[in-house]
């Protein structure tokens with residue numbers, strides 16, 4: 308029997324799919340490289356960095372497994388942050404520039420999407436800062452990718 312219950316889109320789909328994430332991180336890292344606080348942290352990043360981060364975040368939010376199947380793993384992502392000694396000032400500016408870029412690109416701004424997106428970014432950036440003060444991680448090499456969903460609202464704002 309067919310269900311009439313509407314299917315809840317993933318955060319990835321609601322944001323606009325992969326083109327939205329690729330553009331978001333492309334424009335975000337342009338801002339990062341023009342920023343006094345973040346430029347010294349990212350000046351040696353690889354040419355693929357922005358695409359890898361786009362693929363990583365897209366996958367966490369329900370998108371295809373491009374990062375974990377062909378570019379890295381959760382473990383590898385954590386390793387990239389080890390001994391980077393990131394500060395709260397770095398993290399705050401990272402958040403500020405990413406959210407500014409999301410607004411400029413007009414990512415969905417319904418309360419449901421933005422609260423879930425922000426929750427993931429808060430979590431991810433705080434983990435990155437914690438790991439950046441360690442020289443090695445206790446995380447198992449086969450740790451699964453995090454999966455983020457809509458949380459309490461359960462789905463997007465439908466007027």
Ligand code: HEM
Nearest residue numbers: 351352356359360363384387393397398401428431432435
């Ligand atoms: C949700 C939050 C974050 C995610 C999902 C994330 C994800 C990633 C990923 C996937 C890589 C590896 C990229 C590659 O393979 O080339 C990476 C590297 C890195 N990330 Fe993050 N990151 C986050 C937050 C941060 C923050 C807040 C900072 C600093 C303000 C930071 C600094 C770096 C640095 C310095 C590298 C290494 C760049 C290099 O190769 O030189 N990350 N991150």
